[in-house]
Every structure is written in C-alpha cells, then in structure tokens.
Amino acid sequence: MNPYLAGIGLGLVLLAAFVLVGRGLGATGAFNSVIAWAVSTVSPGHARSNEFIAGYLGDGTSSPLKSWLLFEVIGLFAGAMFSGLLAGRAKVMIEKGPRVSVRTRLVMAFAGGVLMAFGAALARGCTSGQALTGGALLNLGSWAFMMMVFAGAYAVAYFVRWQWR
Amino acid sequence: MMAPFLKYGMFGDETSLVLAFLIGIGFGFFLERAGFGSARKLVSQFYLNDLAVFKVMFTAIVTAMLGVTYLGWIGWLDLSLVYLVPTYLVPQIAGGLILGAGFVIGGYCPGTSVAATATGRVDGLIYLVGIFAGMFAFAEMFPLLKGFYLSGAGEAMTIPGAFGLPYGVVVFAVVLMAVGGFYGAGLLEKKFATPVE
Amino acid sequence: MRGWISRLTLNQTLAVAAVALGALALFAAPYPGSKVTLDARELALVVGTEADHIEAPELAAWILENRADYRLIDLRTEREFAAYSIPTAVNVPMNVLTDAGLGRQEKIILYSEGGIHSAQAWMLLRAQGYKSVYMLKGGLEEWKDQVLFPAVADNPTATERARDERLKSISAFFGGQPRSAAAVAAGAAATPAMATAATPASPAVVAPPSPAGGAKPAAPKKKKEGC
Numbered sequence: 001m002n003p004y005l006a007g008i009g010l011g012l013v014l015l016a017a018f019v020l021v022g023r024g025l026g027a028t029g030a031f032n033s034v035i036a037w038a039v040s041t042v043s044p045g046h047a048r049s050n051e052f053i054a055g056y057l058g059d060g061t062s063s064p065l066k067s068w069l070l071f072e073v074i075g076l077f078a079g080a081m082f083s084g085l086l087a088g089r090a091k092v093m094i095e096k097g098p099r100v101s102v103r104t105r106l107v108m109a110f111a112g113g114v115l116m117a118f119g120a121a122l123a124r125g126c127t128s129g130q131a132l133t134g135g136a137l138l139n140l141g142s143w144a145f146m147m148m149v150f151a152g153a154y155a156v157a158y159f160v161r162w163q164w165r
Numbered sequence: 166m167m168a169p170f171l172k173y174g175m176f177g178d179e180t181s182l183v184l185a186f187l188i189g190i191g192f193g194f195f196l197e198r199a200g201f202g203s204a205r206k207l208v209s210q211f212y213l214n215d216l217a218v219f220k221v222m223f224t225a226i227v228t229a230m231l232g233v234t235y236l237g238w239i240g241w242l243d244l245s246l247v248y249l250v251p252t253y254l255v256p257q258i259a260g261g262l263i264l265g266a267g268f269v270i271g272g273y274c275p276g277t278s279v280a281a282t283a284t285g286r287v288d289g290l291i292y293l294v295g296i297f298a299g300m301f302a303f304a305e306m307f308p309l310l311k312g313f314y315l316s317g318a319g320e321a322m323t324i325p326g327a328f329g330l331p332y333g334v335v336v337f338a339v340v341l342m343a344v345g346g347f348y349g350a351g352l353l354e355k356k357f358a359t360p361v362e
Numbered sequence: 363m364r365g366w367i368s369r370l371t372l373n374q375t376l377a378v379a380a381v382a383l384g385a386l387a388l389f390a391a392p393y394p395g396s397k398v399t400l401d402a403r404e405l406a407l408v409v410g411t412e413a414d415h416i417e418a419p420e421l422a423a424w425i426l427e428n429r430a431d432y433r434l435i436d437l438r439t440e441r442e443f444a445a446y447s448i449p450t451a452v453n454v455p456m457n458v459l460t461d462a463g464l465g466r467q468e469k470i471i472l473y474s475e476g477g478i479h480s481a482q483a484w485m486l487l488r489a490q491g492y493k494s495v496y497m498l499k500g501g502l503e504e505w506k507d508q509v510l511f512p513a514v515a516d517n518p519t520a521t522e523r524a525r526d527e528r529l530k531s532i533s534a535f536f537g538g539q540p541r542s543a544a545a546v547a548a549g550a551a552a553t554p555a556m557a558t559a560a561t562p563a564s565p566a567v568v569a570p571p572s573p574a575g576g577a578k579p580a581a582p583k584k585k586k587e588g589c
Contacts, residue, residue, distance in 0.1 A: 071185035095204035
C-alpha cells in the first residue's frame with residue numbers, strides 16, 4: 001500500500017480516538033496492565049507496594065485488565081490479522097537476514113524487547129503512545145522522544161546489520 | 166463543544182472499551198497494510214533502503230494534527246480534555262535512545278510486534294515475550310529507578326506552549342518539515358537500493 | 363491551472379493538500395483559552411431559584427442509598443481534606459479544578475467550608491460549559507449542623523421522636539452524634555466536640571459505602587491513562 005495512504009488511514013484512526021474518547025493510541029500501557037494483573041494475582045501485597053505496578057491497578061475497584069489500551073491492543077491484533085490474511089501475508093515465519101541463524105535472531109528479538117520495555121517505561125510510552133499520539137498533539141516530550149528514537153536506532157543500526165542483510 | 170464524546174458523557178466506560186477494540190482494529194489494519202508486520206521492512210528505515218516508517222508515521226502525525234487543529238479551532242473538540250502525557254524531558258530522552266536501540270536490535274516496536282505476531286511472525290512473538298520480561302524487570306527495579314524516572318519537568322506541555330509560539334505556526338512548520346522530509350526520503354531511497362516489498 | 367493539477371501524481375496531490383491545509387491552519391488556535399463565556403440570564407435564573415443547591419440531609423440520604431450518579435468534590439486544601447471529609451468525596455483544590463478531568467455532563471456537587479468557595483467554583487465550572495454543577499448548601503458547616511451533629515429535641519413529641527431517631531441513625535452512620543436542641547439554642551458551640559468526634563477514628567463506622575462504578579475517586583488513584 002502507498003505509505004502515504006496508509007499514514008492517512010492511521011492518522012484518521014488516531015483522530016477518531018481523540019474525538020471519541022479523548023486519548024490517543026498506545027501499546028505499552030496494555031502490557032503494563034497485564035503485568036499489573038499478573039503480579040497482583042500472584043501477590044496482591046507485592047503489587048500494592050510497588051509504585052509502578054500500583055499505578056496500573058487504580059483504586060482497585062476494577063480489574064487492571066479492564067484497560068482501554070488492552071482492548072485496543074486486542075483490536076490491533078485482530079485488525080492486523082485480518083489485513084494480513086486478506087493480503088496473503090499471514091504465514092508462520094521468522095523475519096531475518098540470510099546470514100543469521102534462527103536461534104540468534106530469536107535471542108536478538110528477545111533482547112530488543114527487553115530494551116524496548118525499559119525505554120518505553122522511562123519515556124512513558126512507545127512509538128504509538130508517545131511518538132504518534134504525542135506527535136500529533138505537539139507534545140514537547142513526545143517530539144524529544146521521537147528524535148531520540150531515530151537517533152538511538154541509527155546509532156546502533158550499523159552494529160547489527162549482520163542480522164538483517 | 167461536543168468532543169471528546171466520552172468526556173462529555175455521551176457514553177460510559179463500558180462503551181469506550183468496545184470502541185477501543187474497534188479503534189484497535191483500524192490501528193492494526195493500517196499498520197499491517199503499511200507492511201509493518203515485517204521486521205525487515207521496519208528496520209530498512211535505519212539502513213535507508215525503505216523509509217516507510219518515517220513516511221507512514223509522519224503522514225499519520227500530520228493527518229491527526231491537522232484534524233485536531235481544525236476540529237479544535239471550529240470549537241468541536243475540546244483539546245484541553247484530550248489526554249497529554251506529561252513531559253519528563255530527561256528520562257524521555259534516555260528512554261527514546263534505549264527504545265531506538267531496542268527497535269533496530271529486535272526489529273519491532275510494541276505495536277508492530279503485536280501486528281507481526283498476529284500475522285505469524287515467530288520473532289514478533291519472542292519480541293513480545295521480551296517486552297513482558299523487560300517490563301516486569303523494570304517494575305521490580307522501580308524503587309532504584311524512581312529518582313531518574315521522575316526527573317525533568319513533569320508537566321503536560323506542548324511545543325507551542327513551551328516556546329510561546331502560536332499553535333498554527335507550529336502546525337504549519339511541522340507540515341513543511343514533513344513534506345520536505347518526504348521529498349528527501351524519496352531521494353535517499355533512490356540512492357540506497359530498493360524498497361522492501 | 364487545471365493543467366498542472368491533472369499532471370500531479372497522487373503523492374504530489376497529497377503534499378499540496380497538506381501544505382495548503384497547514385498554511386490555512388497558521389491562524390488556528392485550537393485550545394480554548396482560559397477566557398470563558400457566560401449566559402448571564404440563565405445563570406441569574408438558576409441562582410435566583412436556588413436550583414443549584416443540594417441540602418445536607420439530601421446529600422446524606424444519597425450517600426446512604428449508595429447512589430453513584432454524582433461526583434462529590436471537596437474544594438478545600440489537602441490537609442483539611444485529610445482531617446475530615448464527607449464520605450465518597452474527592453479532593454480537588456480550587457487551583458486544579460479545571461484540570462481535574464471532570465466530565466462536562468457529570469453531576470458535580472461542590473462543597474467547601476462555608477459557601478463562598480463552592481459558589482465561586484460553581485461559577486467557574488458553569489462558565490466553562492459544565493452542565494450540571496451543584497453546591498452543598500451551607501458547605502461543611504451546615505453538614506455538621508444538620509447531619510453530623512443534628513439538634514434533637516430533649517422532650518420529643520411522638521412525631522419529633524420518629525424524626526430524631528432517623529437523624530440519630532444518620533448521624534451515627536457518618537460518625538457524629540446528635541446534640542440536644544436546648545443546648546444548641548443556648549448557643550453551645552458545636553465545634554470543639556466536633557473536631558474529635560468527626561475525625562474518623564473508627565473507619566468501620568465512617569467507612570463510606572463506596573459507590574460502585576461512576577463515582578470513583580479522581581486524581582491520585584486513577585489508573586494511568588497514557589501508553
């Protein structure tokens with residue numbers, strides 16, 4: 001699809017979120033809610049005492065799984081699957097360059113995920129919640145964050161090029 | 166004023182969760198359409214072969230930005246009721262750098278890794294597992310990181326607000342920057358090989 | 363004119379449209395400033411008919427009934443709020459009132475120590491388009507007089523007794539205790555006793571029947587909204 005048309009589509013979805021519920025898109029918050037739910041299920045006291053987790057538990061009157069972002073991410077999953085099936089792009093495979101083993105690629109994927117989680121937690125959002133949503137609202141922190149995402153990625157890209165090409 | 170509908174009480178929290186699911190479907194659909202279910206497509210941004218990430222992201226930002234600007238201007242949308250993540254400049258700059266590194270190492274960002282998993286990418290799934298592990302670790306280490314996490318201003322502020330510029334001027338500047346960037350992206354792509362399919 | 367437009371590719375057309383919309387937006391001011399507009403006649407009517415008042419016993423009854431269709435806002439400072447607050451109330455000091463994320467259509471009940479701050483906040487919210495804003499009549503002072511420490515007759519008649527029993531039970535529920543009407547008439551200050559009695563010493567008594575849904579406590583314990 002023409003990237004500009006996909007971008008306009010994405011922008012209109014984001015605008016719909018602003019107009020309907022007064023908030024933008026996101027992804028990381030959904031994972032945090034799941035973590036908060038899991039920790040509070042296993043050890044409620046521990047969850048309460050951890051400030052970061054407690055922030056996602058709210059006042060305790062509703063389950064942390066009853067989170068706007070979690071429902072949105074479930075929708076994301078469904079929408080992506082629908083689009084992928086429609087275009088015949090959905091198949092079980094691993095994205096990697098020809099020179100890297102499956103095992104190494106998966107280890108790198110895991111490591112990337114861990115780094116991403118730390119970055120997103122510190123920045124209070126990821127590429128969707130901060131860069132996209134905050135970008136459209138001209139949020140100062142979001143723009144600073146966005147520049148740094150590109151800076152960080154370009155700085156590291158050279159050192160991991162064996163993974164992709 | 167009538168929007169945001171939820172904050173004007175036109176429907177309740179339960180309905181908003183249904184809408185979250187529907188909005189998510191649109192989100193996922195366009196992410197996948199843009200090709201962002203593929204790590205190779207995403208990281209091509211950082212090797213300058215295919216700048217789709219930049220193009221899609223900035224087109225979406227410009228579209229939504231113009232949308233809220235006009236809707237707010239004609240008085241349809243109360244922008245002060247749209248949630249603005251507070252700015253904590255120092256941790257957000259550090260977080261951005263870490264996240265950028267994670268992006269090119271793992272191949273995804275959180276939203277796109279969900280799209281990748283939904284279309285069968287095993288590495289996307291492992292990446293998601295990594296996010297959960299990392300997020301859990303961050304939460305457990307939070308007492309140590311709290312000081313840094315809360316450093317910087319900690320207020321919701323926009324670029325026009327922070328620099329005392331008229332809102333419309335910043336909007337126009339962003340549009341010009343984006344269009345100029347798209348033109349530059351086209352030139353770069355011509356220079357550095359072919360787009361990923 | 364038509365010539366060059368028809369020669370543009372899709373991408374170029376989009377770019378031209380974006381720049382045009384961006385240029386037009388140069389003069390846009392999408393955030394509603396802190397300036398407000400008032401419908402003076404409508405407000406005067408509301409004020410004149412006291413349609414914006416909620417009496418203390420009425421509010422007490424709502425809390426007892428567990429009603430959840432309103433937000434009770436305590437406008438006093440954090441410290442005052444910590445010392446005593448009406449059950450189910452949420453502390454939103456004056457200076458953060460318009461950033462507190464209250465819904466424009468929500469039923470909002472304001473109270474302060476007396477009546478002045480809530481009246482001022484009422485005006486502020488109405489001016490910003492909040493549709494149903496009410497004040498607790500007489501503020502906390504009347505709440506204390508009529509709900510926490512109501513005057514009961516010393517030698518009640520039959521009808522008075524029924525009323526007094528009800529007052530007593532309500533008062534006990536909120537952790538107060540009735541006073542003798544004679545003492546009230548004699549001008550005995552209710553305040554000193556109040557300070558101790560009204561402090562929720564035993565949470566079991568004062569514990570608010572937290573209304574399900576709707577009236578969740580606002581600011582501090584709200585779930586994170588961001589990504």
